[in-house]
Amino acid sequence: MPKQPVAAVILAAGMGTRMKSDLPKVLHEVGGKPLVGHALASVQGLDPQRIAVVVGPETDAVAKAVAPVPTTVQVDRLGTADALKQARDLLVGFDEGTVVVSFGDSPFIRTETVARMVAAREEGAHVVVLGFEPEDPAAYGRLVTDADGGLEAIVEFKDADAATRAIRLCNSGVMAISAAHLFALVDRIGNDNAKGEYYLTDIVAVARGDGLTCRYILAEESELMGINSRTDLAAAEAFWQDRARRAAMDGGATLRDPASTFFSWDTVLGRDVVVEPNVVFGPGVTVEDGVTIKAFSHFEGCILRAGATVGPFARIRPGADIGEGAKIGNFVEVKNAVFAKGAKANHLSYIGDADVGAAANIGAGTITCNYDGYLKHRTKIGEEAFIGSNSSLVAPVSIGDRANVGAGSTITKDVAADALAVARGEQRVLEGVAAKLRARLKAAKAALKKS
Structure with missing residues (x-):
């Protein structure tokens, strides 16, 4: 100094x-x-x-x-x-x-x-x-x-x-x-x-x-290296990324395809982190030891705790805290939400402004409806709760510990611990109606061709 x-x-x-x-x-x-x-x-x-x-x-x-x-x-x-x-x-x-x-x-x-x-x-x-x-x-x-x-x-x-x-x-x-x-x-x-x-x-x-x-x-x-043109800027980015990739690998991370991994100035990767191809780290990302990041995932303003698995095709946005051993799967978006230890959202879900308890399981197609057009609201999902596929949780709402939400439900009221909540229209079966509908549509199509 x-x-x-x-x-x-x-x-x-x-x-x-x-x-x-x-x-x-x-x-x-x-x-x-x-x-x-x-x-x-x-x-x-x-x-x-x-x-x-x-x-x-x-x-x-x-x-x-x-x-x-x-x-x-x-x-x-x-x-x-x-x-x-x-x-x-x-x-x-x-x-x-x-x-x-x-x-x-x-x-x-x-x-x-x-x-x-x-x-x-x-x-x-x-x-x-x-x-x-x-x-x-x-x-x-x-x-x-x-x-x-x-x-x-x-x-x-x-x-x-x-x-x-x-x-x-x-x-x-x-x-x-x-x-x-x-x-x-x-x-x-x-x-x-x-x-x-x-x-x-x-x-x-x-x-x-x-x-x-x-x-x-x-x-x-x-x-x-000075920057005076867009070409210079691209060369500078390439130089900086190469240096960042080398530093990450020297620090104990595995990059399956370094050339397709992109870092920000403050990205932190722990030891034994595995990053598959085509992953982008925006500003403000910390990845703790032993995390696996699968291909085509994007991160910004978040933390991934030790042993978590994320991706492929996951988007983890600012305010997300993915807990120890948690699993965030393909085509899942998480924003301003905390996943506790071992919680899972494995497929095709949006979890925003939420607290997800330890070992909770969120089924495919689930969304937290966090925005009413004016304000954001929070969803709370308890420990070991199970959220069935294609469910909509309309915030503010709480799902209790070990509660179960039936698939296809739209939940607008709190669900108590150990309760089962089902909120969907009753199924009706009308015998033979499908055949009549096909015949009518086929005739309409034939008439359209003649005209």
């Missing part, structure tokens, strides 16, 4: 025009979390004293997404140095330690990498730049070093001569800057360039002119 105070500024004011989206670029998601959320997480791991996010003038949604982290607006978008200046008021009084500057569209920078930057700054450098050596340097700016390995300059590709372009050490734009010198340096960055913008990369030249020390540290190219 840093020895001195740390502040962080996330630059997230870019328009992201290449995304061709009404959604601000930094709110597009990787692993179910906005890009800017990933960027924040990388610096929050250092427990900074201050954090600020610089947003654009029409991006209130970004401010809402990062709340309660304070934001400031870059009105005119005059470059990265200008964006950093907008954070001045949020850094008032922060005059010692390090200010980390990173970008809201760079989701993969590790906290450990940021910590190495801060450590290099604390060891005497006034400006530390995060560099990398990509397989294809392409049009990245180059880091020019001196004979002692210090950072001499950052040269943009378009301004570089052939010798400079041959340098493989490239600039990520991420920096750690002495808080005591930050704005004294930034305020002297000019805009004498083709775009008339104030580039933070010029801070190295300004600092060197003052005799200050500038350094760089290296990161893996994969950490510095």
